[in-house]
Amino acid sequence: MIEKGKISAFQLALMMNPTIFATALLLVPAITAKHAEQDLWLSPIWAAISGLLTVYISCKLNKFYPEKSLIQYSEQILGKIAGKILGLIFLLYFLHLNGIIVREYGEFVVGTFLNTTPMNVVMGSMLLVCALAVYGGIEAIGRSSQIIVPVVSLLFLVMTLLLVKDLDPKKLLPVMENGIMPSFMGSIVPSAWFSEFILMAFVLPLLKDSGKAMKWGVLSVLSVMFLLVITNLSTYMLLGKLTIKDTYPVMVAVRYISIADFLEHLEAIVMAIWVSGTFIKISMFYYSTVLGMAQWLSLSDYRPIVLPIGFLILVLGHWAAPNLQSLAHFLGTSGAFYMLTLQLGIPVVLLCIAWIQQKFQQKKDGGQ
Amino acid sequence: MKWAAVLGITFIFVCMALFEWPKLGRGSKKEKIIFLSLSVIGWFLGSMLVFFPNPPGPTELMDGIFKPLGKLLEK
Amino acid sequence: MRAITFFTKLNILLQISSLLLPVTLLTGCWDRKELNDMAIITAAGIDKKTESTIELSVIVYIPKNAGVGEEMGGGNGGQGQQVLVRSAEGISIAEAISMLQQEFPRHLFWGHNEVFVIDEELARDEDLRPTIDFIMRHPQTRERSHIFISKQKVKNIFSLNPPLERDLAEVLRNLAGLKIGVDITLKDLAEMLIGESGTAALPYIDILSPPESQDKKQTIADIIGTAVLKNGKMIGSIDASTTRGLLWLRNEIELAVVTVKPDNTEGYVSMQLLRAYSRLIPKIENGKWKITMQAKTEDDLIQNGTTLNTGNPQTIHRLEQDLKADIDNKVKEALKQVQHEMNADIFGFAEAFHRAYPNVWKKYKQNWDDIFPTVEVTLETTAKIRRPGIVTEPGAYPEQEVKTE
Numbered sequence: 001m002i003e004k005g006k007i008s009a010f011q012l013a014l015m016m017n018p019t020i021f022a023t024a025l026l027l028v029p030a031i032t033a034k035h036a037e038q039d040l041w042l043s044p045i046w047a048a049i050s051g052l053l054t055v056y057i058s059c060k061l062n063k064f065y066p067e068k069s070l071i072q073y074s075e076q077i078l079g080k081i082a083g084k085i086l087g088l089i090f091l092l093y094f095l096h097l098n099g100i101i102v103r104e105y106g107e108f109v110v111g112t113f114l115n116t117t118p119m120n121v122v123m124g125s126m127l128l129v130c131a132l133a134v135y136g137g138i139e140a141i142g143r144s145s146q147i148i149v150p151v152v153s154l155l156f157l158v159m160t161l162l163l164v165k166d167l168d169p170k171k172l173l174p175v176m177e178n179g180i181m182p183s184f185m186g187s188i189v190p191s192a193w194f195s196e197f198i199l200m201a202f203v204l205p206l207l208k209d210s211g212k213a214m215k216w217g218v219l220s221v222l223s224v225m226f227l228l229v230i231t232n233l234s235t236y237m238l239l240g241k242l243t244i245k246d247t248y249p250v251m252v253a254v255r256y257i258s259i260a261d262f263l264e265h266l267e268a269i270v271m272a273i274w275v276s277g278t279f280i281k282i283s284m285f286y287y288s289t290v291l292g293m294a295q296w297l298s299l300s301d302y303r304p305i306v307l308p309i310g311f312l313i314l315v316l317g318h319w320a321a322p323n324l325q326s327l328a329h330f331l332g333t334s335g336a337f338y339m340l341t342l343q344l345g346i347p348v349v350l351l352c353i354a355w356i357q358q359k360f361q362q363k364k365d366g367g368q
Numbered sequence: 369m370k371w372a373a374v375l376g377i378t379f380i381f382v383c384m385a386l387f388e389w390p391k392l393g394r395g396s397k398k399e400k401i402i403f404l405s406l407s408v409i410g411w412f413l414g415s416m417l418v419f420f421p422n423p424p425g426p427t428e429l430m431d432g433i434f435k436p437l438g439k440l441l442e443k
Numbered sequence: 444m445r446a447i448t449f450f451t452k453l454n455i456l457l458q459i460s461s462l463l464l465p466v467t468l469l470t471g472c473w474d475r476k477e478l479n480d481m482a483i484i485t486a487a488g489i490d491k492k493t494e495s496t497i498e499l500s501v502i503v504y505i506p507k508n509a510g511v512g513e514e515m516g517g518g519n520g521g522q523g524q525q526v527l528v529r530s531a532e533g534i535s536i537a538e539a540i541s542m543l544q545q546e547f548p549r550h551l552f553w554g555h556n557e558v559f560v561i562d563e564e565l566a567r568d569e570d571l572r573p574t575i576d577f578i579m580r581h582p583q584t585r586e587r588s589h590i591f592i593s594k595q596k597v598k599n600i601f602s603l604n605p606p607l608e609r610d611l612a613e614v615l616r617n618l619a620g621l622k623i624g625v626d627i628t629l630k631d632l633a634e635m636l637i638g639e640s641g642t643a644a645l646p647y648i649d650i651l652s653p654p655e656s657q658d659k660k661q662t663i664a665d666i667i668g669t670a671v672l673k674n675g676k677m678i679g680s681i682d683a684s685t686t687r688g689l690l691w692l693r694n695e696i697e698l699a700v701v702t703v704k705p706d707n708t709e710g711y712v713s714m715q716l717l718r719a720y721s722r723l724i725p726k727i728e729n730g731k732w733k734i735t736m737q738a739k740t741e742d743d744l745i746q747n748g749t750t751l752n753t754g755n756p757q758t759i760h761r762l763e764q765d766l767k768a769d770i771d772n773k774v775k776e777a778l779k780q781v782q783h784e785m786n787a788d789i790f791g792f793a794e795a796f797h798r799a800y801p802n803v804w805k806k807y808k809q810n811w812d813d814i815f816p817t818v819e820v821t822l823e824t825t826a827k828i829r830r831p832g833i834v835t836e837p838g839a840y841p842e843q844e845v846k847t848e
Contacts, residue, residue: 035441096426112582171799188441240634245579256586256630261620264587265554297402304392304399307384308406317411319425330431334438338430386457 002294002302005139009212012203014219015145018152019284020051020224022277023104024193025156026248028228029235031332032204033243036186038172040236040243044228044328046187048221050344051194055217057347058201062210064354070201070347071292077354086346087296091289092131095309098285100327100335102127105278106317112251123317124283126275131310133283134290135303138206141283148276155273156193156227159266160234162257167237190228192336195343197221202288247324286313370418377414381407476507481552485526486612488560488597489539489566492532499539500530500598502612503547504555526610528601536577553583558612559629560591560600560648566670566677572636579633586630589619592670592677594649598698603650614663619646622697624686625804636675640811643672644689647680673787683782688777691738691770692790694721700745703765710748712762714828717741725795727803732814734792736774738824742766744831745824750840753831766826778820788815 007015032040058070066074071090075083106123114122133141176183200217207213231240235249240258243249251270258264289311321327384407392399416423431438483504492498505525529546533539544551559578561571578584593600601611608614619626624646627635635643647670668682669689681689690696699716721738743842744753744762751758781787793811797804807814 092426096430100427115582127393170794172796174801177801185441239630241637242630242634245633245637252586252630256628258587297398299399299402300396301399304388304396304403305406308403308410311380311384311410312406313416315410315417318417319413319423320427322422326425330427333441334431334434335427336441337434337437341434359373383457386453390451390454 003138003206003291005137006206006208007138007142009207009209009216011142011146012207013216014149015142015199015280016220017149017223017278019199020193020196020281020303021227022274022281023101024060024190024228025231025250027109027328028190028193029157029188030246030248031050032186032232033236036183039176039183040186041229041232042183043187044190044225044232046184047190047194048225050191051197051221052218054197054344055200055221056196057351058204059214059217061201061351061354063206067205069205069292069295071295074350077350083296091292091296093287094285095312098282098289098313100320101282101285102313102317103320103327108248108274111324114336117133123314127310127314130279130283130286130308132236134287134306138203138287141287145280148280152273155269159254159269160230160342161254162259162263163234163238166256167234169237171237171240189332189336192339195340196360198343198347199284199288202291375416377411381411397414467583476550480549482547482549483552484556485610486513486558487556488601489536489565489574490562490597490746493564496532496534497539497565498532499536499543500528500600500601502610503527530598534573553581556584558589558615559588560593560597562597563592563594563677566592570675575633578629586628589616589693590627590629590632591615591647591648592645594647600650601665603662603664604660606661611664618666622695625669625695639797640690640788641674642787642789644789645670651684671781671785671787671789678787679785681777684773685777685780688773691721691774692736692777695753701766701769703769705749705761705765708749708751712748712749714742714766715745717743723791723795725799731819733819733820734800735823738770743830744828759828764825767824770824770826773824774822783816786812786816792818797811
């Protein structure tokens, strides 16, 4: 084993929550609203199905091959060469996706707060902090999420409560005006986000109590779903059709809070939520990529490649898109299918093959 | 200015190497090779982006592959 | 061996230099803006200058006088300007801002701008949507800023010297908060403009003429009614009393004193609104589009200028009828002017029909401009007078003059 640290299933659930929610919070409501309009609050519910499926797949695969990660058992399932190729595809994918995530982070910070700061500095400083977390190993990430996630979730719920007086529930009517389809179409992009739960396949071998993994994984999916439903409901009840036009509807919603001319200008808190959530998210992806790479190359330690990979992520962040519009457009269209294919499609195929192999194995054992 | 940026990237890699090299120890030749080759790839890509800021990248490639499905969500 | 010691030494050196590294970052904090580098804008307004240009005026807060004014009391502080008004011309608001920046030694900061005022001439002649786009797009401007249409040139309004408040931005923001007229924020306006009917209502302000003996500038701007916008242009305005009818239809009524003249008496009775609530119930019957407005209000009697005995439940009942009639009249007036004359759906009828009849709505959406003036509105108002204050019979009339009925 390359990683010697161990975490609990509860910590894993806490780590996965911001891994989905942190970026979904800002870009997804606008993308969902474009398709689902006033039914946008239904979309995360449909989308959570893909999350549950991913959790199920990664837990099942882990049962077949305990102690092994996605990169390692794909070699066992598909054979040496095909497995290595698939492993490389996964690693390149996670590198690319992590680049996109870092870019989203950079675009948000530069676009709304630090207008003149070079993006390199914003992305680079975040990656440096994440590199330190990854250096510290899975235990460090687990413990930092134990501190960060409860605070962030609480802050977020308080924000929503402060908005209540400005909300107009009538904007949600008529429910399902054009049937169920719009809310379903709107759920494709969030379900791509939910399928990021496949990162569990990297971390599950490191659990102290892998028996509880399924339970906590499901709870983690449900918590993300709950937060997204609340986000979508409150944004739409406040902004109505404007949700579609804003780049960051949640940001606008929080800026709108004004209690007694006193509790105002709270966008710094969104910033805090966003930065700390994204920190966990990038660290998780970063860690999984580095660990997977070390396993793929059968290194004895993953630490030597942390920094070079970090730089590659920064470069890919730059390369990801020429500007925010094309990035958002990519994530809102082809990107969703790209993510779904790699994070849900291929694992499903892997599970099927593994399952058939297992059946044959049993038959052979039974025959002898 | 562009050369300065390349110099900056080189500086980052020198720092990384100085930080990491002593820890790699003498025995682990494989780690050293991989560290170096990843650094070279990173350095090369980084410098390339300095000179050609927006070449079509992985995003465009994937966009091309998944375009037929992506059209469904075009609006 | 030697190589290792070399690396350890280098590593120590590196550790020390990494401690020094943050120092180099201190020199270049790109977005560093100290409070004393900023000119904080508290209100902005746009006038039409020539056929193709606009004039942007802003009120900028001067921080150094704020503290002094309080300490010195009357003297210099009270009179001393705490704000600065500046204007600049340009083809678009974006260009005007860059011209404006040249007049300031500090960075213009929009984060505290709470008021936007648009001149009536500009609103009537030009589409406001490009301006709204700029305000929405700017990362610093706030979606909660209040928007007004002004009868006078904004430049003149901004140069006023309000006696009670710090500056005009403060005045307008508080007026909007009192809900005397419609209270529309940037978010509301944008939402109305992209809404089903593409119409919007904005508070309409004018300079309140000061008492004659006083300085002409020692006054404020007040809300005199509502400006009605359609497709981004102002098409008309209604007065303050009609605005109350509009507020009833929009369920935005909050603060009001209603004065009625009961039959067979001389004098007036005034009632204060405590609670008010209204809702629109749409109905389509045999191709006829109908709206029922249900309104409920609870009031307190605050002045009885007649000889009626307000301790008598019958009298109270009669007054309730008068109150109801007064509300109905105002609503009808608003309907007459806005629905029939301007044909602008600022009441939210379109949304109400959309919500109740999504399928029918889809078919007739295009023809809404033709349907809207024909919508029949029925009023179901219930007015209740809860308490007659703390006297029952008219307070200052002798017993024998009080009518008992």
